[in-house]
Amino acid sequence: MKMEQPAGLVSGTNGVLVNPKRLESLTPAQQLVLNDVRDEYIQQFNKLEFNEQAARDLVDLVRCGYMKEKRPMIFIVDSPLGAQLLVHVLKQMKEFRDNMWANVWANVWDNVRDNVWANVRANVGDNVWANVEDNVRANVEDNVRDKKITFESFSWYNESGSLGWLSFYDAFTRLGQIYSPNFNEYCSLVRRAGIFTEIDMTGAVIIMRPPKYIRRDNRGRLHCTTGPAIEFADGYRLFEIHGVDFSRQLNGPDEVLYTRMFLDADHGCDALGEILQHDNTTIRAAVLSERLDLLENAPSMTIIDTKKRSWRQNGRYITEMVFDVDLLGQRRRCIKVEMYAKTGEKETHVKLVPRTKETETVDGAQGWRWNMTAAEYRQGMIAES
Amino acid sequence: MTAKKTFYRQGDIVLVKEDRVPATSIKKDNIIARGEHSGHAHQFTATAPVSVFIDPATSTQHVHVEHPAVLEHDTHENHELAPGDYEVRVERELDLVGEVRRVAD
Numbered sequence: 001m002k003m004e005q006p007a008g009l010v011s012g013t014n015g016v017l018v019n020p021k022r023l024e025s026l027t028p029a030q031q032l033v034l035n036d037v038r039d040e041y042i043q044q045f046n047k048l049e050f051n052e053q054a055a056r057d058l059v060d061l062v063r064c065g066y067m068k069e070k071r072p073m074i075f076i077v078d079s080p081l082g083a084q085l086l087v088h089v090l091k092q093m094k095e096f097r098d099n100m101w102a103n104v105w106a107n108v109w110d111n112v113r114d115n116v117w118a119n120v121r122a123n124v125g126d127n128v129w130a131n132v133e134d135n136v137r138a139n140v141e142d143n144v145r146d147k148k149i150t151f152e153s154f155s156w157y158n159e160s161g162s163l164g165w166l167s168f169y170d171a172f173t174r175l176g177q178i179y180s181p182n183f184n185e186y187c188s189l190v191r192r193a194g195i196f197t198e199i200d201m202t203g204a205v206i207i208m209r210p211p212k213y214i215r216r217d218n219r220g221r222l223h224c225t226t227g228p229a230i231e232f233a234d235g236y237r238l239f240e241i242h243g244v245d246f247s248r249q250l251n252g253p254d255e256v257l258y259t260r261m262f263l264d265a266d267h268g269c270d271a272l273g274e275i276l277q278h279d280n281t282t283i284r285a286a287v288l289s290e291r292l293d294l295l296e297n298a299p300s301m302t303i304i305d306t307k308k309r310s311w312r313q314n315g316r317y318i319t320e321m322v323f324d325v326d327l328l329g330q331r332r333r334c335i336k337v338e339m340y341a342k343t344g345e346k347e348t349h350v351k352l353v354p355r356t357k358e359t360e361t362v363d364g365a366q367g368w369r370w371n372m373t374a375a376e377y378r379q380g381m382i383a384e385s
Numbered sequence: 386m387t388a389k390k391t392f393y394r395q396g397d398i399v400l401v402k403e404d405r406v407p408a409t410s411i412k413k414d415n416i417i418a419r420g421e422h423s424g425h426a427h428q429f430t431a432t433a434p435v436s437v438f439i440d441p442a443t444s445t446q447h448v449h450v451e452h453p454a455v456l457e458h459d460t461h462e463n464h465e466l467a468p469g470d471y472e473v474r475v476e477r478e479l480d481l482v483g484e485v486r487r488v489a490d
Contacts, residue, residue, distance in 0.1 A: 244482055354479065370476060370477070
């Protein structure tokens, strides 16, 4: 989409036009523009669409346009681990010796030119990308170290993780504060290309297609309890719970634990002792955060309050229970709710709540979940499901 | 005496009756966007006599129901909401993993 140059802008630096009127505060409508841009970029990232021609055009823009180089060979692979293996192969050939990401990044920076580094990247890139990069690095270093494969840095540019800082400048472009033809051209290509990330070498570029899917929790962390949280077309995948990686070693003991707790038919119903003895605290926390139901059988469990209520006058009941239990070195409180789904099947949910005077009752614990007092929760409910 | 706040609960959200939708709120689509990672959304049909708003400063959603309207969901029972204005509250959760990570750092 070609951006129309807004009227009234004056020359700034480095070919950027700026609004002479300083933006001191945002109106609600302007705040909504920022929200819309943010949501648009996040949704675009989540579509995981790849456009090969746009990707090639982007490489041309950066390597030939900004850096005035001959067009490099372009390799397109399905996953970051695949890219690491390929770059290792290419490095054996004298035509493709060096990883030159720093040099390319400097040119992108100079040509697109920004003064401020946005942290919207965190919402799009960091949570997902940090996990993937750490895992790839771990797998390269731990599993193939004996073959002398070292981890090669991925780019910070051209890739989907750039959508963070691109959205920042795009937002201010849409608010009419800046206008940069260089930025608009670069931004448009990055958005259309959908490159997950890339490795730039002398004479070559290795581009990664986005994964087949990414599954996350409501804090944006990689998360799935029914299978991989991220999977690439070549089969490379990661099991993650709330951003905790179970695939540091592919098919290793943590993946075995994940499978047992979340995929096996018996859902590891007798595994509480084993989990509590796992030597990694974050693995323990991740498993237990999704398997709080196991704590009901813990020796340290104490019932604090229970309640049984008629469910939609159809002869069924909701049962609720508040209990305390030792968990990861602290006394903690849970609320367990048994109710019925739309299908008529019984559902059980166990949630952590703070251990306070208010949450000593079922109504207090339930009220906390929606920022209400016990009395408000008890007296105010019209209907529930 | 504080007036009783009535509410409907559907899964992980509640709709709490309020006096009126805040004036700073801006109209959006009829999906109370939640669970986009799971694929399930709490939503009104496109023709439902409701308007869903969002307060851009807090990202809190509000709903104005003109006539009785049905809030739908794939896995939770639907609810018919009485006319009025409602604040949407999303379930709070303690982040055990985040807490453990902060301690570790």
